[in-house]
Amino acid sequence: MKRENQPKTRNPRELAPLELSEGLIEGRNALTEALKSGRAIDKVYVADGSTDRSLARLTALAKEAGAVIVPTDRRKLDQMSPTGAHQGVIAAVAAHDYASVDDILALAESRGEPPLIVICDELSDPHNLGAILRTAECAGAHGVIIPKRRSVGLTAVVAKTSAGAVEYLPVARVSNIHQTILTLKERGVWVYGTAADADSGLYRTDLTGPSAIVIGNEGEGMSKLVRESCDVLVSIPLMGKISSLNASAAAAVMLYEALRQRTTERHR
Numbered sequence: 001m002k003r004e005n006q007p008k009t010r011n012p013r014e015l016a017p018l019e020l021s022e023g024l025i026e027g028r029n030a031l032t033e034a035l036k037s038g039r040a041i042d043k044v045y046v047a048d049g050s051t052d053r054s055l056a057r058l059t060a061l062a063k064e065a066g067a068v069i070v071p072t073d074r075r076k077l078d079q080m081s082p083t084g085a086h087q088g089v090i091a092a093v094a095a096h097d098y099a100s101v102d103d104i105l106a107l108a109e110s111r112g113e114p115p116l117i118v119i120c121d122e123l124s125d126p127h128n129l130g131a132i133l134r135t136a137e138c139a140g141a142h143g144v145i146i147p148k149r150r151s152v153g154l155t156a157v158v159a160k161t162s163a164g165a166v167e168y169l170p171v172a173r174v175s176n177i178h179q180t181i182l183t184l185k186e187r188g189v190w191v192y193g194t195a196a197d198a199d200s201g202l203y204r205t206d207l208t209g210p211s212a213i214v215i216g217n218e219g220e221g222m223s224k225l226v227r228e229s230c231d232v233l234v235s236i237p238l239m240g241k242i243s244s245l246n247a248s249a250a251a252a253v254m255l256y257e258a259l260r261q262r263t264t265e266r267h268r
Contacts, residue, residue: 023156025091026081028058040094041067042153047074047088055088062091066098066173068148095159099170101180104143105187107170108210115189116141116258117212118251121177121226122150125218130161131248132215137165139255140262145172145180145212181229184212193222193230194250196243205234207258208265215251 025031025041034041044062046055048071063069077086108115118136123129129152136144152158153173159166174180181191192205193214207213214230216222227233236245236253245253 023093023095024080024082025093026083026086026089028055028087028089031058031062031089031091034091034093035061035065040097040154041065042092042094042155043068043070045070045072045077045080045090045092047077048072050088052088058089067091068153092153092155094154095156096154096166096171098154098173099143101143101145101172101174101183103170104145104172108142111142113140113142114208114210114262115212116207116255116262117184117189118144118255119177119181119191119212119214120144120146120151120247121214121222122147122217123215123247124150124152125247126152126155126157127161128218128247130158130163130165132251133158133162133165133169133171135248135252135255137162137169139252139259141169141255143170143172145174145177147177148173148175177223178225178229181212181214181226185229185231190232191230192254193227193233194236194254195221195227195233196235196238198233198235200232200234202234202236202254202257205232206261207254208261211258213251213254213258215247215254218247 025034041062044059044067046059046069059069077088077090078084080090104117105115118132118141120129120132133144146153154166154171185191189210189212191212191214192207194216214222214226236250
């Protein structure tokens with residue numbers, strides 16, 4: 001029997017403008033003023049193939065401010081735009097200012113603790129990143145590092161999923177994860193990659209020293225270069241029939257094992 005008050009099912013595409021509008025800046029003047037005010041811009045979607053010099057100058061200013069520039073088909077811009085008045089440019093505003101890797105290391109030093117860092121290798125799901133930030137803050141980590149490209153940034157969805165963790169936990173966005181890992185290693189940080197086929201089991205791995213935990217992409221895991229950069233590859237015990245945990249769950253298991261070991265070490 002048909003229900004009279006049953007809500008109408010909506011096509012997911014009908015929701016896109018509302019969902020995308022959160023944290024977006026449309027138009028050249030709006031982006032110009034945002035840059036002047038020092039707001040953190042995550043990505044700038046600019047009309048692909050545009051020869052407009054003023055738009056090119058604005059794009060260059062955004063790139064200089066640290067934004068990732070994404071050439072985008074005008075039809076896609078029209079779909080993204082709730083107002084239809086984007087003037088060839090739409091910017092995604094970061095929910096919080098980004099920190100630097102030095103900021104993360106300085107926080108660990110100020111607490112008198114060996115660094116505990118999470119490196120996210122091209123995560124695409126904002127809910128995964130937000131959950132990782134929440135867990136990292138609760139577990140006492142000193143920061144999270146994400147790449148500029150092929151990765152979700154500090155979007156409004158990430159901030160909401162983090163339950164406020166973005167306000168307390170430094171997040172550094174870097175151009176090259178591989179190079180950042182090498183820099184951390186030069187500064188005495190051991191880098192542990194999570195991999196199902198790793199020889200070293202989690203509970204046999206010492207995480208009490210300066211540590212960075214690498215969490216791979218949801219589908220492919222760590223990239224080849226990042227995997228090869230790790231000091232140790234670590235496997236998480238899996239007793240059931242499913243072959244892996246999702247990214248945020250893997251990060252939680254690793255972080256809380258690090259916390260357990262460090263707490264035990266302090267009380268010896």
